[in-house]
Amino acid sequence: MKVGILQFGRVAPEVLAGIAKGLAKTFPDTSASIITEVLPVPQAAFDKKRNQYSSSMILGEVRAYAGMQNEFQRVLGVVDVDIYAAGLNYVFGEAYTPGNAALISLWRLKPEFYGDRADLAVYVLRALKEAVHELGHTLGLQHCTRSSCVMHFSNSIFDTDKKQSLFCDQCYLQATIAIGNVG
Ligand SMILES: [Zn+2]
Numbered sequence: 001m002k003v004g005i006l007q008f009g010r011v012a013p014e015v016l017a018g019i020a021k022g023l024a025k026t027f028p029d030t031s032a033s034i035i036t037e038v039l040p041v042p043q044a045a046f047d048k049k050r051n052q053y054s055s056s057m058i059l060g061e062v063r064a065y066a067g068m069q070n071e072f073q074r075v076l077g078v079v080d081v082d083i084y085a086a087g088l089n090y091v092f093g094e095a096y097t098p099g100n101a102a103l104i105s106l107w108r109l110k111p112e113f114y115g116d117r118a119d120l121a122v123y124v125l126r127a128l129k130e131a132v133h134e135l136g137h138t139l140g141l142q143h144c145t146r147s148s149c150v151m152h153f154s155n156s157i158f159d160t161d162k163k164q165s166l167f168c169d170q171c172y173l174q175a176t177i178a179i180g181n182v183g
């Protein structure tokens with residue numbers, strides 16, 4: 001599986017590099033590269049009242065981009081703005097399950113967001129977990145009941161920190177089969 005990482009607006013390059021490296025290690029038969037083109041954060045997705053961006057609207061742009069090219073079977077959008085989905089105060093990401101597009105936000109993954117000291121290793125690991133999780137959804141994987149599995153639902157940053165960046169055996173098997181079908 002070839003994954004293209006697509007930035008909307010400015011995103012820390014060291015985090016993107018960490019995601020690309022981590023994705024290739026986590027998924028079988030997978031390579032990940034950062035798309036050089038940077039898209040603007042769609043202002044139509046901004047909700048003034050909430051002071052947040054609609055995750056679904058940005059994800060729609062990721063899907064549109066994914067549909068326009070044939071280099072990558074999956075496109076992962078990355079933003080550094082606060083995103084929300086219907087019925088939720090915020091989300092770390094969203095994806096089509098299954099589909100070819102996923103989105104993550106780095107906004108709430110920075111240790112500084114929670115009043116902690118900046119820590120690049122923690123920041124990158126959190127971003128990788130969310131990226132693996134959302135790309136897992138694009139392969140058709142649902143949420144896993146095992147709290148250590150990367151497909152476990154993250155309600156808060158505590159859940160994200162508790163889980164690993166890796167799939168449990170069952171989810172890994174499912175991802176392997178799905179990637180085999182992606183080609
Ligand atoms: Zn999920």
Ligand SMILES: [Zn+2]
Pocket residue numbers: 144145146149150151152167168169170171172
């Ligand atoms: Zn699992």
